[in-house]
Amino acid sequence: MNRFIVVGADGSDAATAAVEWAADDAARAAARLHIVHAVDRSPYEIATFSTPGQGDAIALSAQSVLADAEAVARKRQPGIDVTSELYEGAAAAVLRGQAGNASEIVIGGRGLGGFPGAVLGSVSTHVAGHAHGPVVVVRSDPGTVFGEIVIGLDDYHAGEPALAYAFEQAMLRMSTLRAVRAWRPPVHAHVPESTHDLDEIHATQCRIATDTLQGWRQRYPQVQVIEDVQQTHPVDALAKASEKADLVVVGSQGRGAIGTVMLGSVTLGVLHHARNSVAVVRP
Known part of the structure; x- marks a missing residue:
C-alpha cells in the first residue's frame, strides 16, 4: 500500500472530525492513514513558564492525544491501516513538511488555541497556503452525506x-x-x-x-x-x-x-x- 493520508490531531473537536473524515477517505482509497501530532515546546522554554517535570507532562499528553486519535480512526473504519507519530515543532510547519509524500493532508478547520468565533484557524490557513498537493480543511460532520x-x-x-x-x-x-x-x-x-x-x-x-x-x-x-x-x-x-x-x-x-x-x-x-x-x- 503506497498511498497514505496524513491527518493532524490535537485533541480538539475539529481535529477529531478531521480524523474521522480522513479515516473514511483512507477506506475509500485503500490508503494508509498516518496521524501526526506536533509538540511545540517553545512556550515552555521561556524562563517565566519553566516548570520542573513539565517536559514529561507534555510528552504524556501528546501520547494520549495520538492514542485517542488512533482509537477514533479504528472505530470509524476498522479495516484500515493506521499509524501515528509524534513530532517536535510548530503544528503548521510539521504538517507542511508531510506534503511531499502524502496523497493528501487533512486538518480541522480550527483546533485548540483558536480564537473564539474565528472562522478558520491560522494552522489551517498556513498549511493550505503552502503545502503542495491536496489539503482538506474539514468543516462539517463526516456523518452527514449529500452525495x-x-x-x-x-x-x-x-x-x-x-x-x-x-x-x-x-x-x-x-x-x-x-x-x-x-x-x-x-x-x-x-x-x-x-x-x-x-x-x-x-x-x-x-x-x-x-x-x-x-x-x-x-x-x-x-x-x-x-x-x-x-x-x-x-x-x-x-x-x-x-x-x-x-x-x-x-x-x-x-x-x-x-x-x-x-x-x-x-x-x-x-x-x-x-x-x-x-x-x-x-x-
Missing part, C-alpha cells in the same frame, strides 16, 4: 490538479460532481450604449466549461457531472454550492511570496465562507 462534490472551474492550468482530485473523489464516493463556473460582466456592460451582449458572454462561459470538462468526462465516464455556470462572484457561487456538498474543491495558482497571498482571494474566500469541507489543491 455531491463541487469543483470550481477557472482559466488557469493550475486547475488541472484540482479537477483530477475532484473527479477521483466523486468516483470513489459514487457522487455527483457539480462543476461551478462563475463569471462577472465587464464593468460597463450595463451601460445603455455598451456593446456587451450578456447572453453571448454567458454562452461563451458555458462553452468554456464544457470544453474544460470534456477530457475529464471521458476519463471518468462513471461520474455524473452537472455544469453550473452562474453570473455572480466565484466565492458567492461556491459558498452557496457548499451548503449541499460533501466537499468543495478549489485550485490554487501558487503565486505570491508569503502567507495567505499564495492562496489567492477566491480560494481564501471559499475557505472562510464555505459551509462544509474544502480541499485546496496546489500544483
Whole structure:
C-alpha cells in the first residue's frame, strides 16, 4: 500500500472530525492513514513558564492525544491501516513538511488555541497556503452525506490538479460532481450604449466549461457531472454550492511570496465562507 493520508490531531473537536473524515477517505482509497501530532515546546522554554517535570507532562499528553486519535480512526473504519507519530515543532510547519509524500493532508478547520468565533484557524490557513498537493480543511460532520462534490472551474492550468482530485473523489464516493463556473460582466456592460451582449458572454462561459470538462468526462465516464455556470462572484457561487456538498474543491495558482497571498482571494474566500469541507489543491 503506497498511498497514505496524513491527518493532524490535537485533541480538539475539529481535529477529531478531521480524523474521522480522513479515516473514511483512507477506506475509500485503500490508503494508509498516518496521524501526526506536533509538540511545540517553545512556550515552555521561556524562563517565566519553566516548570520542573513539565517536559514529561507534555510528552504524556501528546501520547494520549495520538492514542485517542488512533482509537477514533479504528472505530470509524476498522479495516484500515493506521499509524501515528509524534513530532517536535510548530503544528503548521510539521504538517507542511508531510506534503511531499502524502496523497493528501487533512486538518480541522480550527483546533485548540483558536480564537473564539474565528472562522478558520491560522494552522489551517498556513498549511493550505503552502503545502503542495491536496489539503482538506474539514468543516462539517463526516456523518452527514449529500452525495455531491463541487469543483470550481477557472482559466488557469493550475486547475488541472484540482479537477483530477475532484473527479477521483466523486468516483470513489459514487457522487455527483457539480462543476461551478462563475463569471462577472465587464464593468460597463450595463451601460445603455455598451456593446456587451450578456447572453453571448454567458454562452461563451458555458462553452468554456464544457470544453474544460470534456477530457475529464471521458476519463471518468462513471461520474455524473452537472455544469453550473452562474453570473455572480466565484466565492458567492461556491459558498452557496457548499451548503449541499460533501466537499468543495478549489485550485490554487501558487503565486505570491508569503502567507495567505499564495492562496489567492477566491480560494481564501471559499475557505472562510464555505459551509462544509474544502480541499485546496496546489500544483
